[in-house]
Amino acid sequence: MAILEFMDHLPPSASWAIAALFLVLWKYLSFPTEIPVIETRKGAEVSYAKAKQRFTAGGASLIRFTEAKFKAFFIITDLGERLILSGQRYAHELRNETRLDSGLFLEKDLYTTLPGFEPFSNGRRHGRITHDIVARLTRTIPAVVQPIAEEASLSIREVWTDEKEWHAINIQPSLARIIASVAGRIYIGEELSRNPRWLDAILSYTGKDVLAIYVLKKWPEWTIPLVHWLLPSCRNLRRRQQELRQLLLPVIAQRREQRARQASNKEKPQLDILDFIEESAHRGEAYDPVISTIAFFFATIPTASDLLTKVIFDIVSRPDLVAELRQEVIGAVESHGWSRNTIHSLKRMDSAIKETQRLQPVSSILMRRLATETFALKDGTVIPKGKIVGVTIHHMWDAELYPEPKKYDPYRFLRMKENPGQEHKAHAVATSVEHMGFGHGNAACPGRFFAVAAVKVILSHILVRYEIKSVESEMPRTLSAGISCIANPMAQLMVRRREEEIAL
């Protein structure tokens, strides 16, 4: 206030000079000079509104182009400011950096402290608890392959039908529905996971309702604590969460009674996510079982349906590949039924999944974290406290790492498994600097083991039970927005039921 009064008494030219000095100082203080700042505003644009729109349309190429010049740079993306670091140079160094926090990144980026938005934290608001729970989920995989297969079989039949004539389906939403059922069976039990009201609500919440985040992004940060109460998309999100709460709470209450009974009868039931959340939380941290449960669906449905859609689009126009993958499934199921060994035996499929993820990861910036303190990297690059850091994945398309990098080569990773020293990196669930499809380091996706197992079982059913082909007037298979690249929910494929060689 005093400064403004003081400036009132200065001649206009002096006021302008002081204002300009403040601007320069602000820029200097908020971005350390070592790291270049890429200006995305054009001409006389004062705000970043138009620059953000341009970033949504062409941000991924801009980042790639800029990375060729600078290994670290600040840029305003459609989702806000980011400190972009070149993956090839920094991913290894940053992988276990404790001064970079993925939970705080989600809190800032996905508004996970606002009511309605909490589950977008991937469960990270409970810190390591999430990792403990997902680790327990991973340990149950051998026991749940059979239930995954049963649920996949049921839900695929429901969604893709037994129709023997060719018919068009919207592939991504149909797979999201199948994954919601499969994950639901394993996470919360079949009673609720087959309830159509639950399915509709969880698919909306993790699908179209999420767009509330992008609506909020258009508002200046300081207005968000108020506008989120008023915007229809945010109100809808809160309502949907309430609906999910009403459906989940009775199941949680029933579950508590059931487990108490089973404990007194010394029974050992197959535990699920509801049990794991309950047990982890009893170790001390305050928690909301509904938000934690929904968080697991949010982490699973959009991501796994996106990956599976991209895989199917990649294989559909290659009949030989489809036939080979189908044969692999038949051989594996004949030998092992539905078991952990079946999942391990699907080596060609494993390679094809990894190749799709190499070419079409969910985002071209991963390892997104918020710096909790200012610190310097080995080469002296200073990461300032409070900034959001993201690491590029463009080296996954680099000829030095992958010959003919743009080519979809489904058996690339199968061959890599034969190279001594490389085999551990070649599995779909492996993370490395060279393949960051599931992120890399201490905050890499802990759910990848379950996700890959579920994707393999669902794809196996699809291959053996259906023929698939492209539609005539094809839509773009993916949609790009800024740094994200997702399967187009409007894109279609033709499917028809075939006579399966083996009962699944």
Ligand code: HEM
């Ligand atoms: C195909 C399916 C999936 C894909 C493609 C995927 C992808 C990812 C990626 C790329 C990250 C790291 C983000 C970054 O580095 O910026 C991540 C983090 C995470 N994922 Fe997944 N995910 C999948 C399935 C799952 C499932 C099934 C679960 C849980 C059951 C899960 C739980 C998580 C959690 C909790 C994190 C945050 C880890 C942390 O911040 O410490 N994900 N996921």
